[in-house]
Amino acid sequence: MPHHPQDDWSRPVPRSSARGRGDGRRDDRRAAPGDDDWDDGWDDGRTRALPQSRDDGWADRYRDASPDDRYAEAYDGRGSPPPRPPRRRRPRYGFRRFMATLMLLVVAYVVSMAVVVAMVWGSVGRVEATPRVADRPGASSGASYLLVGTDSREQLTQEQQSAFGTGFAEGHRADTVMLLHVPTIGDPTLVSLPRDSFVTIRDHGQNKLNAAHSIGGPPLLVDTVEQATGIRIDGYLEIGFGGFVQVVDKVGGVHMCLAAPAKDKKAHVDLQAGCQDLTGPEALGYVRMRYNDSRGDLGRVERQRQFLAALVEEMTGPATLLNPVRLHSVGTATGRALSLGENTSMLEAGRIALAMRAISNGNGQSVTVPVADVNYMTGVGSTVLWNEQGAAALFDALRRGDPISVQP
Template sequence: MGVIAAGRGLRGYRLPMPQQPPEGYDWLYDQGPSTTPRRAAPAPPPELPPPNLPPPGRRPSGPTGPSGDGRPRKKRRWWIRVPLLLIVLWLVFLIAVPFWALSSTNRVDASYDGDRPAEQPGTTYLVVGSDSRAGLTPEQQAELATGGDGGGNGRTDTIMLLHVGDGPALLLSVPRDSIVDVPGYGSTKINAAYAYGGPPLLVQTIESNTGIRVDAYIEIGFGGLVNVVDAVGGVEICPQEPINDPDAGIDLQAGCQEADGATALGYSRSRHTYATQDIQRVQAQREVMGSLAEKVKQPSSILNPFRYWGINQGAASSLGIGEDVSTLQLVRFAQGLSSAMGGEGLSCTVPLKNFDVRWDDERAAQMFDLITSDRTADVGDLCTPDGLPKAG
């Protein structure tokens, strides 16, 4: 009964409703009664901006870096860097080789004491092809039929004046047997000046007989011509008649043909088989130089490193230049020679009276005056291959 009474006493009793937990209450931390203050639920993390994703169906613009930070990784463009490096190295090669050749070239003192012509417009080069055997072994001398070196200053098989100025470039051949006044030695062949006094006396002889001031002296020996011709793969020569000259070491048929260095040298030196000897020889010399200039200025002479090296090495092996000749003057010389022999300029022989190789005083004086005043465009009929007046 007591229990029932007690139960009845409880029947009207209502348990109190649980109260709502305070804001921020965390049920996970409700471990029952505790004397430790309950912690509030941690605050939610701040909202991050949505990632910059590419549109659906499109791939990212670049691979992500190894750190996974989503930033594009730079591509190594080796296919651009390698060609650029090769171009730079090629330009360095093109510039370095001529400077090396120039530094190894023999410097020649061609100055002399005495009065010289005054400064003149344009630049005039004295080009000398000597019979120097420098750079040739005894075996090569025998092969090229040059004979031994007789000592002294040797002789000049080729004498030319190249004038470069405002007008067309002019290459003027001076026959080596020309009779002129050599200072200190009287009237004799002009090539004797080189034998008597070397480059200085030859320069003085040219200036005193022509009135033309020589601005730069350039000399090339037998070996240099042979090496350069071989470096460009040979030159074309066109003898009008068969040539059999044991002294020059050649036996050629008439007509155009390819000549190597040794043949080109012999063709330039030969004269005994010609009726006019020295006159036709200077024409053959210009023919070889013209063909050589055409070969040298071909793109392959620059693009082919072996040919480019051979041309510079061959020229430097037996080339002599005046002590005051600059790199710029050598560049202008090459350009002027190419122009004169390539048809853009003029190529002729000193005006002559006849085939006895005596200058025509009147016409030669006119020619020299036009050169000294840089009026090569007015040369006209004075410029002939054999130096003789044009018929009619």
């Protein structure tokens, strides 16, 4: 006789404490044939449904329950339920795709930054700056770099030279000379050496410091500074008027707070007191003016140090260093404006930038070489005479890596 599902209706539905009568007796009510709302997972694979006559709303709750709740409701710890069917786990494609995309973006960013840095470094000019002499000073504690701003007008048109008040002189002369000392341990020190300092130039007698650059270029200027200070120069950096203006404009101006108005007709500058962003031409006039400064060349070198520190901070800020597009724009403009000594490496250039940023943040000292007379008359005109004892103490401390006591 053929088998019919109805033949097994006598098999009881498992008892549940959640829907039972509470007296421990078996519920003999049967599942209606054909109702597949409840899959109890029994070995025979047949589907049984709960009675539709219940009026307590349990069937609706059961239908809306999760598979785990149904399983617990059906067996409730009574008897030995059959093994639970294995669950299918969805592959975590979303998370993997996210991580793969993130890694791809990181790699692309690192590669783009490497390419930009290489392009910036490739745009930097080179100049011979190592003295070819046998009596150079020995190595000192840390490293020392000579930072020079020249009056080169090569990157300025005649209209710009007239507008900026730079004149039309040919050649290169050192308009700004600074000694940056970075000790092995401790904070850096930036020392201004006035361009009119009265010093001895090898094979050319005594003259103003900037005359060394005019006579023999960077090598003779480096040699003159080494002989005057007793400190070996490890790297050289030079920038001209035109490059200075371009760099300032490329970073969007430099924020400066002026304690007093800055006005100088010869330098073509007219700035009000207070905080403001200086454009390239304004910045050039600000660092060059000296005729309307009561302190003359000493006030001028102080403004140069302050502005240079602010400019480096702007150039090395996160908005520039972490943005490949801006880094390329600012970096290549700076690279074309700069000339580094032929032996100055990328590591040393980075060290110079970090030291200048530290000084701009107050972690270092910015001073002028001790001066005895700012108007010392000589055969070459008015010069700046150093205080021999104070200057010697300053340079000796830098060579040994000792703290300095010179007032800014």
